[in-house]
Amino acid sequence: MPINASYEYFNAEKAYLEAKTLDEKIARLEDLIKAAPKHKSSENLLKELRTRLKKFQEKKEKAKKSSKGKKGIRKEGFQCILLGLPNSGKSSLLTKLTNAQPKISPYPFTTYQPELGTMDHYGVKAQIIDLPSIGSENLDQGLINTADCIIIVIENLQDLEKIIPFTLKNQGSKIIVFNKTDLLSSDQIRKLDATIKSKKLNALPISTFSGLNIEQLKEKIFYEMHVIRIYTKEPGKSSSNIPLVLKEKSSVKDAAESILKGLSNKIKETRISGPSSKFPKQKVGLTHILKDKDVIEFHTR
Ligand SMILES: Nc1nc2c(ncn2[C@@H]2O[C@H](COP(=O)(O)OP(=O)(O)OP(=O)(O)O)[C@@H](O)[C@H]2O)c(=O)[nH]1
Ligand SMILES: [Mg+2]
Numbered sequence: 412m413p414i415n416a417s418y419e420y421f422n423a424e425k426a427y428l429e430a431k432t433l434d435e436k437i438a439r440l441e442d443l444i445k446a447a448p449k450h451k452s453s454e455n456l457l458k459e460l461r462t463r464l465k466k467f468q469e470k471k472e473k474a475k476k477s478s479k480g481k482k483g484i485r486k487e488g489f490q491c492i493l494l495g496l497p498n499s500g501k502s503s504l505l506t507k508l509t510n511a512q513p514k515i516s517p518y519p520f521t522t523y524q525p526e527l528g529t530m531d532h533y534g535v536k537a538q539i540i541d542l543p544s545i546g547s548e549n550l551d552q553g554l555i556n557t558a559d560c561i562i563i564v565i566e567n568l569q570d571l572e573k574i575i576p577f578t579l580k581n582q583g584s585k586i587i588v589f590n591k592t593d594l595l596s597s598d599q600i601r602k603l604d605a606t607i608k609s610k611k612l613n614a615l616p617i618s619t620f621s622g623l624n625i626e627q628l629k630e631k632i633f634y635e636m637h638v639i640r641i642y643t644k645e646p647g648k649s650s651s652n653i654p655l656v657l658k659e660k661s662s663v664k665d666a667a668e669s670i671l672k673g674l675s676n677k678i679k680e681t682r683i684s685g686p687s688s689k690f691p692k693q694k695v696g697l698t699h700i701l702k703d704k705d706v707i708e709f710h711t712r
Pocket of ligand 2: 501502514521522541
């Protein structure tokens with residue numbers, strides 16, 4: 412406390428030192444400058460406080476700019492977010508579902524901005540976003556509200572109650588994953604499976620360490636996308652590895668038109684092998700409804 416400082420200054424200084432967030436620090440520092448004694452001997456003090464304020468303001472400006480970039484997360488096709496309490500293993504899961512490499516640590520609140528990745532499941536892509544934990548000041552409620560799917564990452568059932576309130580405005584699907592099951596005994600896993608069944612939860616026990624059910628989770632995410640994978644095949648050749656991705660209940664005509672506009676008019680014959688066909692190479696018409704993993708063979712004029 413400078414010489415001749417008022418009691419008011421003393422209190423303002425105390426409040427300033429207790430400020431935690433940047434916004435708070437700026438507000439308390441402005442109060443402190445107001446309360447500082449204004450005479451010759453405190454000139455240096457005032458100068459020092461004003462420089463500090465300017466630094467904080469610059470920092471805030473910078474943070475604002477980078478958070479603008481964050482808001483610019485574009486929804487690319489199907490968007491799925493990872494939501495959970497600190498340390499539940501969201502970032503670890505992102506590395507299992509995508510090629511992203513977010514920071515992972517045993518300390519809470521490691522992730523402080525959304526981390527993006529792309530899941531590629533047999534040629535079908537989904538955008539996966541690892542969000543800062545519940546309780547973080549950077550948790551983006553807007554992203555939670557608009558995501559097509561929320562993967563709720565928990566370590567036990569009690570965590571669910573703390574997370575559900577954040578998801579109420581979201582209209583998309585919810586998948587619950589119980590992570591870190593490598594720490595459970597086989598008996599505990601059996602109990603967990605029984606709870607999931609009896610409560611009819613859309614849930615999976617997983618472990619990012621052992622890899623338990625990671626492929627099943629990808630398949631579940633795919634299922635929530637309500638799309639089908641159709642593999643095309645040219646007569647006499649083997650089928651393509653990259654599928655056409657179509658909406659559920661698409662027809663042969665939809666498939667043809669998705670390859671090339673007008674193609675359906677040129678088709679002489681279509682043969683289907685797979686889930687929607689009664690037998691391999693079944694001859695079908697343009698209105699035939701396709702199913703996931705069908706192989707389609709077009710013969711054109
Ligand atoms: N035993 C075990 N530990 C795990 C598993 N998955 C993650 N962890 C550990 O849990 C800790 C937190 O993992 P993160 O992936 O950073 O968790 P997070 O939810 O992203 O954490 P924040 O970003 O801080 O909220 C790390 O020490 C991980 O190694 C798992 O399946 N089993
Ligand atoms: Mg994280």
